[in-house]
Amino acid sequence: MIKLNNAPQRCNNVPCPERSRGLLFLIAPFTKCLLTGAIFVISLSGIASPTNAQPVYGIAEYEDAGGVIRPAPSFRVKLCKADPNKNFALIPGACAASNPSDSSGGFGLNVLHGVGWYYMFMWRDAWFWGSETYPVSSPFFVNDLGISFAGQEISGFASRPRPLPPLAINPPNNSVNQPVSFTLQWSDGLDSSRNNPNWPVTYDIYASGNEFPENLIFSNIPCNGVGTCSVNVSGLVYSTRYQWRVVAKMRSGIAIPNFGDPIHTTTSQILRFSTGFDPNTPTYSFRTAIGRYLTAPNGGGGDFTATSSIISSLTSQFKIIDVNGGSLMSGDTVHIQTNRNYYLMAFNGGGGDVATSGWAMDFETFRIMKVGGSGQIGNGDSVALLGPNSIHYLVAENGGGGTVNCNRTEIGPWETFTLVQQ
Secondary structure, eight states: OEEOOOSOOEETTEEOSOOOTTBSOEEOSOOOOOOOOOSEEEEETTOOOGGGOOEEEEEOEEEOTTSOEEEOTTEEEEEEEEOTTSOBOOSTTOEEEOOOOOTTOEEEEEOOSSSEEEEEEEEETTBTTBOSSSBOOOOEEOOBOTTOOBSOEEOOOOOOOOOOOOOEEESOTTEEEEOSSEEEEEEOOOOTTTOOTTSOEEEEEEEEETTOOOEEEEEEEEOTTTSEEEEEEOOOOSSOEEEEEEEEEEEOSSOOTTSOOOEEEEEOOOEEEEEOOOTTSOOEEEEOTTSOEEEOGGGSSSBOEEEESSOOTTTTOBEEEETTOSSOBTTOEEEEEOTTSOEEEEGGGSSEEEEEESSOSGGGOEEEEETTOOSBOOTTOEEEEEOTTSSOEEEEGGGSSSBEEEEESSOOGGGOEEEEEO
16 A cells, blocks of 8 residues: 655655645655655546646555555656546657655655646666565556645555565476476465465476477466465376476565556576486386496586496486387497486597487487397397497497496497396
């Protein structure tokens, strides 16, 4: 609620010209006052002709989320001309804005041309809906009270800080092996000072997979005052990295004709999770000469080693994607996919180090060779991986336990791996 008080008005931190006690706005030829306020509408009767527009000045206060009435320094006020039907007047110069208000909430503004009805808006620090410290109300339209407001309190305003940034609840941020269908959950960002049913809050979900540009997936999900918001998600893809964020949207509690829908938003951080392997297709681990396993730490996205002593679905299980399709045969071209949809990559196609890459392209393409045999490849077979340049083989240095490269030109024990199928 915006209260118009009886305190002496101040302009540039000095008292404004003498006025009647209790007047909030005074039509007077004084142009250097600073305006503060919140959003409301006033009717300014008796305004001079367009060529003789005069300033309005006064003091405004706001009610914070805890119900305390406070002055509103550093706010700006805008007056927009409207007709008696509450429609904005579509004429040049229909709106005018003030400079920031002073420390006492004093403001001044040249009124718009002509006599009529006005919407009044207040905001702070370029945030149309105010700052965290100074919440503001929605636009408001007031009946004609003449040239001033005699100590009146303009009702119809609810004020509240904007929602806090929502937080992910399910799935937890950076979680892995998530199912492809589940209930997405997040906090509503409304603590006790923000939970007000008169200020509806809805939520939009933006998401993407594998670092593609995000898209709006869900919009206007209601959840006011519940604490935990949720939406059912299905149809996700196995072995995929997802990122998502929640946008809380606070709308005005009062609809303003022909004004659109002013919305203030806050957004969560970008949140991430990944789905697990498709349980209907096999996965493989590559055991080295000394019993270690090829390893993609954290499921990929960085280095590639041979350090794991156990089989882990996240770090040491892989999909062998046969580019040609059909049964896996010796000599087939393959991609080695991690749990989180990264791929084994040989830098420059071979001859040096390896890592994991987010895309299956040329440097991520290997040929799988059956060591000591030919034909179909399966569980328990010894295999070698020939690099993209068709010259160098993958090698677990010292037979495993540390570095992996793709720089050997012959197959030996360190270049030989035993397939273990799950």
